[in-house]
Each structure stands twice: as structure tokens, then as C-alpha cells.
């Protein structure tokens with residue numbers, strides 16, 4: 001892969017997905033894409049770039065990005081945030097009840113292989129707050145079709161239980177061990193839906209209705225300021241007035257936006273939607 005070819009892909013990834021390749025990732029990109037070129041029988045990276053951008057269906061763009069993204073995730077990641085969210089469930093329920101609504105919607109934006117959204121679903125079910133008469137929707141969105149296929153299968157190796165190696169009450173209670181695989185029990189998959197989508201796209205949650213909380217953790221670390229601003233605007237538009245945004249422990253929106261108000265809860269920053277600001281679209 002030449003410098004020029006690398007530059008083309010770098011711009012494409014930034015333009016389409018907001019992801020900034022930091023440092024020199026030319027060799028990484030070459031390794032990740034060479035197999036794809038062989039399958040398609042395309043001689044050069046420049047030709048492959050032309051092939052991607054000339055495809056109006058964006059099918060190859062979607063294949064391409066599935067090879068590029070970092071899909072690192074695991075169950076019960078950064079539990080301090082999940083615990084704070086658990087403490088907010090009562091408020092979420094009351095907000096909906098005040099509006100005479102019996103629907104709750106939680107989104108994992110950049111859900112990867114599903115561990116985050118399933119952790120949230122288990123927590124919601126265990127809370128017992130939304131058991132009867134509630135329409136509960138948990139939606140995982142990701143650009144990587146590869147990751148989403150795994151998410152739908154809900155079948156994991158012990159690597160997905162990074163903190164316990166699969167030897168804890170969590171994995172024993174909610175998973176069936178089939179050989180080396182931990183298969184999430186059926187009831188804990190209910191309410192969960194996965195969508196292929198790009199969170200940079202203003203309509204990535206089209207048709208979903210107002211959302212109570214969005215988890216977008218460990219996604220902004222790969223993005224530039226402009227992309228983060230656009231995505232935060234998209235989240236603002238999709239959230240209820242009282243909606244919450246959770247980002248990763250190594251990420252921050254402080255001094256980057258006035259669309260959300262940071263609040264400290266038990267050592268964790270939760271971003272509350274600022275209903276007095278408009279996201280401009």
C-alpha cells in the first residue's frame with residue numbers, strides 16, 4: 001500500500017465514519033485488507049478504493065469498515081457506570097409514567113458484538129421495574145456487520161468475561177455452557193434488537209421513537225472532534241427531554257458541547273440532555 005493509497009483510505013474512514021486513524025496504520029490496513037483484495041481479484045489498493053466509492057449500494061463500504069473497526073468489548077465492562085444507570089431506572093420509569101407512557105428504549109451506539117446491550121438487558125430484567133405491561137426495547141447499533149452477526153448469535157468465549165474468565169455467578173446464571181461457548185439464555189435475549197447503522201448519520205435511529213438512555217462507550221476515543229460533535233447532536237435529537245448519555249471512562253465531553261449537562265454520580269459522569277439547547281437539525 002503506497003502513501004497515496006493509505007491517504008485515500010484514511011480520508012474515507014474519517015469522512016464516512018468519523019474514525020481517525022492515529023499514528024501510521026499503513027501496515028495494519030494493508031494486512032487487514034489484502035485478503036479482501038484477493039477475494040475480489042482486485043490488483044491494487046487504489047483500484048479497491050475506486051471499487052468501494054463507485055458502489056452506490058455502499059455494500060463494499062460496509063464490508064470494508066467491518067475489517068477496520070476495533071470491536072473490543074466484554075460483559076460487565078466499566079460496571080461503575082452500569083451501576084449508576086441501575087440507580088436511575090426508577091427515575092426513567094417515573095418520567096415515562098408522567099407522560100402516560102409504558103415504553104422504555106435504551107440504545108447501545110457502537111454495540112460491537114453485543115456484550116454491553118445484553119448486560120444492560122439483564123440488569124433491566126433483574127430490576128423488576130419494567131416487568132408488567134411495559135414495552136421494553138434495547139437496541140444495539142454498529143457499522144460492523146461482522147460484529148452484529150456475533151451479537152445476534154449471543155454465543156461467546158470466556159474472553160467476553162474479561163473480569164472473571166467465565167467463572168462467576170453472572171456467567172453461571174445467565175449462560176448455558178455448550179462446549180467452550182457461553183450461550184446467553186433465551187429469555188435474556190428478548191427485548192434486544194440489533195441494527196446495522198452509522199451513528200454519524202442523523203437518521204441512524206429512524207423509526208425508533210424517543211430514547212431514554214444512550215450508551216456510547218469506547219467509541220469516541222477513535223474519533224475526531226467534528227465527528228463527536230455531529231454524533232452528540234444526533235444523540236440529543238433522539239433522546240427524551242430527560243434522557244441520559246453514558247460515554248466511556250476514558251472519554252469526556254467536558255467543554256466540548258452544551259447539548260448535555262455533566263452530572264457527577266458516585267464518581268461517574270453522567271450526561272443529561274440539555275433540553276434548552278437545540279442540536280440544529
Ligand SMILES: C[S@@+](CC[C@H](N)C(=O)[O-])C[C@H]1O[C@@H](n2cnc3c(N)ncnc32)[C@H](O)[C@@H]1O
Nearest residue numbers: 017069072073110112142143144198199217218
Ligand atoms: C471498542 S467497541 C466498543 C463496544 C462497547 N460499546 C463497549 O464499550 O464495550 C467500538 C465499536 O464502535 C463501532 N463504531 C465505530 N464507529 C462507528 C460508527 N460511525 N457508527 C456505528 N458504530 C461505530 C465499531 O464498529 C465497534 O464495534
